[in-house]
Amino acid sequence: MKKVLVAEDSSVIQNLTKKILQFQNFDIKSVKNGKEVLKSMETEPFDLILMDINMPQMDGMACIREIRSMSDKTKASIPVVAITGNAKNYSEEDFTSAGFNDFLSKPLDFDKLVDTVKRLTDTK
Secondary structure (H helix, E strand, O other), X not given: OOEEEEEOOOHHHHHHHHHXXXXXXXXXXXXXXXXXXXXXXXXXXXXXXXEEOOOOOOOHHHHHXXXXXXXXXXXXXXXXXXXXXXXXXXXXXXXXXXXXXXXXXXXXXXXXHHHHHHHHHOOO
């Protein structure tokens, strides 16, 4: 079973995302900010991270830079999908150059969410 880390400070979006992906047979762990993402990565392996851009303590842009600079190459290269409510403030290039593999806009299109997660974890 593929393991997905959902980093999202909105518990409503976190719970919806979790239920939808669990229904697709993904193992889900949820955290509320970038610092918790990095802490979780120290102790658990993940196949994918879904990361909100605007979170307290450490936002998605700062967190992706930390992940991509990790000395553990497996962890540094984990697929990460940006989730943003204000995609207009960022271009696709902003996400790509920051190190994200893809991005999704809020409100989330759950079909696209599932397709993106399956594509990046190779579970068709």
